[in-house]
Amino acid sequence: MEALTDIVLRSLWVSGSATLLSSLWSLPLAYAMAVSRRLGLLAPIMEALVGVPTVVVGLVMYMLLSRTGPLGFLNLLYTPYAIIVGEAVLITPVIVSTAYRVIRRSVETYGELARTLGAGPLQAAALVLSQSAPGLAASVVMGFSRAIGELGVAFMVGGNIAGYTRTLTTAIALGVAMGEYELAMQLGLVLIALTLAVSLAVRASKRLWE
Amino acid sequence: MRRALLAALTVAAAAAALVALVAGWQQEHVIRVRATTTTSLYATGLLEFLEEEFKRVRPGVEIDFITVGSGEALRRAAQGDACLVFVHAPSLELAYIRAGVLERGAIFAYNYFVIVGPSDDPAGVRAAASAAEAFRRIYEAGEAGLARFVSRGDNSGTHVRELSIWRAAGLDPRGRPWYVERGAGMAETLVTASEMQAYTLSDIGTYLKLKREGRLHDLEVLYTNSSELINIYSVYLVSSCAGEEREVAEEFMEFVVERQDLIAGYGADEYGQPLFYPARERLDELKRLWWSLAEG
Amino acid sequence: MMAMRLLALEDVWYSYDGKRWVLRSATLSVSGGEVVAVVGPNGAGKTTLLKIMGLLYRPQRGRVLVKGVDAWASRAAALRLRRSVVYVHERPIMVRGTVLDNVALGLRLRGLDGAEVRRRVSAVARALGIEGLLDRDARKLSAGQAQLVALARALAVEPDVLLLDEPFANLDEEGREVVADVIRGYSREGRAVVVVSHDRSVLARVATRWVRVRDGRVEAP
Ligand SMILES: Nc1ncnc2c1ncn2[C@@H]1O[C@H](COP(=O)(O)OP(=O)(O)OP(=O)(O)O)[C@@H](O)[C@H]1O
Numbered sequence: 184m185e186a187l188t189d190i191v192l193r194s195l196w197v198s199g200s201a202t203l204l205s206s207l208w209s210l211p212l213a214y215a216m217a218v219s220r221r222l223g224l225l226a227p228i229m230e231a232l233v234g235v236p237t238v239v240v241g242l243v244m245y246m247l248l249s250r251t252g253p254l255g256f257l258n259l260l261y262t263p264y265a266i267i268v269g270e271a272v273l274i275t276p277v278i279v280s281t282a283y284r285v286i287r288r289s290v291e292t293y294g295e296l297a298r299t300l301g302a303g304p305l306q307a308a309a310l311v312l313s314q315s316a317p318g319l320a321a322s323v324v325m326g327f328s329r330a331i332g333e334l335g336v337a338f339m340v341g342g343n344i345a346g347y348t349r350t351l352t353t354a355i356a357l358g359v360a361m362g363e364y365e366l367a368m369q370l371g372l373v374l375i376a377l378t379l380a381v382s383l384a385v386r387a388s389k390r391l392w393e
Numbered sequence: 394m395r396r397a398l399l400a401a402l403t404v405a406a407a408a409a410a411l412v413a414l415v416a417g418w419q420q421e422h423v424i425r426v427r428a429t430t431t432t433s434l435y436a437t438g439l440l441e442f443l444e445e446e447f448k449r450v451r452p453g454v455e456i457d458f459i460t461v462g463s464g465e466a467l468r469r470a471a472q473g474d475a476c477l478v479f480v481h482a483p484s485l486e487l488a489y490i491r492a493g494v495l496e497r498g499a500i501f502a503y504n505y506f507v508i509v510g511p512s513d514d515p516a517g518v519r520a521a522a523s524a525a526e527a528f529r530r531i532y533e534a535g536e537a538g539l540a541r542f543v544s545r546g547d548n549s550g551t552h553v554r555e556l557s558i559w560r561a562a563g564l565d566p567r568g569r570p571w572y573v574e575r576g577a578g579m580a581e582t583l584v585t586a587s588e589m590q591a592y593t594l595s596d597i598g599t600y601l602k603l604k605r606e607g608r609l610h611d612l613e614v615l616y617t618n619s620s621e622l623i624n625i626y627s628v629y630l631v632s633s634c635a636g637e638e639r640e641v642a643e644e645f646m647e648f649v650v651e652r653q654d655l656i657a658g659y660g661a662d663e664y665g666q667p668l669f670y671p672a673r674e675r676l677d678e679l680k681r682l683w684w685s686l687a688e689g
Numbered sequence: 690m691m692a693m694r695l696l697a698l699e700d701v702w703y704s705y706d707g708k709r710w711v712l713r714s715a716t717l718s719v720s721g722g723e724v725v726a727v728v729g730p731n732g733a734g735k736t737t738l739l740k741i742m743g744l745l746y747r748p749q750r751g752r753v754l755v756k757g758v759d760a761w762a763s764r765a766a767a768l769r770l771r772r773s774v775v776y777v778h779e780r781p782i783m784v785r786g787t788v789l790d791n792v793a794l795g796l797r798l799r800g801l802d803g804a805e806v807r808r809r810v811s812a813v814a815r816a817l818g819i820e821g822l823l824d825r826d827a828r829k830l831s832a833g834q835a836q837l838v839a840l841a842r843a844l845a846v847e848p849d850v851l852l853l854d855e856p857f858a859n860l861d862e863e864g865r866e867v868v869a870d871v872i873r874g875y876s877r878e879g880r881a882v883v884v885v886s887h888d889r890s891v892l893a894r895v896a897t898r899w900v901r902v903r904d905g906r907v908e909a910p
């Protein structure tokens with residue numbers, strides 16, 4: 184199997200990009216849900232979607248991205264970008280529902296405060312979001328952890344191609360499939376260490392912010 | 394001040410991620426050929442070995458091996474998501490050839506499946522005269538509560554072959570308490586068989602690899618080398634494949650068929666016996682066997 | 690010349706849950722120069738009344754007029770008029786940062802330049818005696834200190850109508866005196882103050898008029 188550092192860096196890159204990409208739509212959606220009663224009705228649906236098995240998401244993404252699928256013309260299947268897009272979709276419910284809870288509380292207090300002082304909708308949003316930044320960071324980290332630890336999407340749309348789309352989790356699955364349990368175990372430990380390190384780093388920066 | 398620093402750091406991190414993303418897009422100048430294959434074949438390392446050798450004569454290409462079961466490998470080809478298919482399931486292959494999914498194909502290697510089981514062999518497989526008889530003995534021992542059999546149960550080439558042997562023996566073990574459908578790859582199935590002291594059908598490559606690594610306790614080859622157990626590996630070009638990917642795919646296919654010497658020598662150093670036999674010397678016979686397997 | 694009618698509620702009905710009316714036909718008007726004292730039992734609807742006057746809640750029925758304009762006739766009107774009425778919470782809300790950040794919040798939202806922000810912040814801080822707190826972490830103030838900061842934040846933007854919900858609740862005697870002075874002084878500049886409180890003695894020092902909220906209506910005491 185290829186060098187461990189390559190796989191680790193690729194996993195970080197893929198899952199990090201997926202998290203950034205997902206945040207681009209998940210955080211605005213969470214904010215919209217927190218301020219609009221009608222969109223707020225999405226909250227239980229999002230919470231339910233958190234538990235969707237990753238292979239199901241992977242399967243759906245595969246059918247979309249397949250050459251004969253509706254998005255086949257993008258030629259994304261079996262590239263790291265397919266994993267990035269797929270994982271971004273996968274972690275949307277986690278980020279949205281945790282961020283929604285954070286923002287919701289913040290809207291009730293800071294949103295109202297902003298309005299007492301004559302803020303416009305955008306100014307109110309800016310105040311609410313800046314006040315909930317630490318909570319939002321935590322929800323983005325949860326999204327990242329789910330992305331880097333998931334197997335279904337990476338396997339289905341990435342294809343576990345050595346040196347190209349092999350990530351930590353697909354390498355683990357291959358290790359198990361090939362009976363190389365020690366290798367699989369080592370990769371598993373690396374994965375845990377990585378997620379722990381990221382979450383500790385965010386925690387430290389949160390303290391700096393406070 | 395601190396906050397400004399933090400904001401700057403965040404922006405820098407985001408920018409770095411974006412740059413990495415863009416750089417990722419740019420670095421793609423190689424021609425990539427998508428090839429689906431089975432886990433058992435991939436796990437022997439033969440395909441990547443052939444790819445490395447191929448890249449020496451044809452730089453600037455990447456063969457992307459996507460490892461799934463044989464059935465899945467072919468189904469993905471039918472979806473247009475592969476350009477080459479490396480498989481060993483003649484009956485499935487024939488169906489896809491007839492459907493027009495696969496166009497040109499070639500047998501490039503063969504070896505034998507092995508029936509493995511506990512060394513005390515409670516079913517008496519060692520004494521069997523044919524693979525079908527061996528399975529019949531396992532069935533009887535299973536019914537008597539003396540033996541168990543672990544099946545891949547994943548529609549892989551090995552699984553398809555196992556089912557055809559049961560059919561040849563005139564038996565249907567599915568649903569019997571001693572018949573375990575694992576739904577997993579070859580290595581996991583072998584480990585399960587070893588843990589359960591059960592019989593199973595395996596390709597020789599995966600068995601030798603795990604055996605050498607000491608992962609299989611007391612699991613031995615009890616029967617092999619009959620034409621019933623021949624394992625024929627073919628490579629196909631997928632009809633929907635086009636452009637420069639197709640050109641390279643054709644070159645690679647030709648390379649695999651031409652360089653039989655590479656296949657003949659592969660694995661001998663590591664396992665003490667070659668994992669594959671080159672197809673060329675016995676091609677006519679293999680074709681005949683392939684047809685009987687495909688239609689049988 | 691009659692003092693200008695700055696804020697008026699006309700036959701206002703409000704319910705939080707669509708089942709129970711908290712305000713039922715509340716009517717009240719406030720003119721420049723007035724300090725209106727609002728009293729009433731717990732849960733009577735005083736806070737609700739003030740938040741409606743502050744254009745934070747939109748009544749299901751009735752009109753809210755700010756300087757003669759129907760505030761809820763359009764979204765733009767509500768946004769614009771909200772700048773002339775400022776509600777100060779019963780329980781002060783502090784944003785992350787220093788006391789100065791908090792006092793300056795409304796001014797920065799209005800896009801005032803740094804010098805003007807500094808000038809106004811130090812003026813209100815001096816008036817309320819909190820100059821010494823400006824560098825402190827706003828989340829670590831005592832209850833009374835926080836109340837003064839919240840009041841300073843509202844005064845800094847100089848609204849036409851200041852809506853104070855229990856502004857004396859956590860203050861010591863000296864603090865009450867300071868706040869009472871500020872309220873009186875503010876109303877003398879032709880602006881209006883509405884004060885909700887349970888403390889009638891301090892209200893008596895500032896009020897020019899009394900109203901009582903009972904059963905969701907605004908009545909004479
Ligand atoms: N957010 C809310 N959702 C639902 N009901 C509410 C809400 N806020 C207040 N109420 C209810 O509306 C009624 C009036 O509440 P309000 O806060 O206006 O009373 P108040 O006169 O300010 O009381 P207090 O003197 O205790 O401050 C109460 O019955 C209260 O339970």
Ligand SMILES: [Mg+2]
Nearest residue numbers: 735736737779
């Ligand atoms: Mg109240």
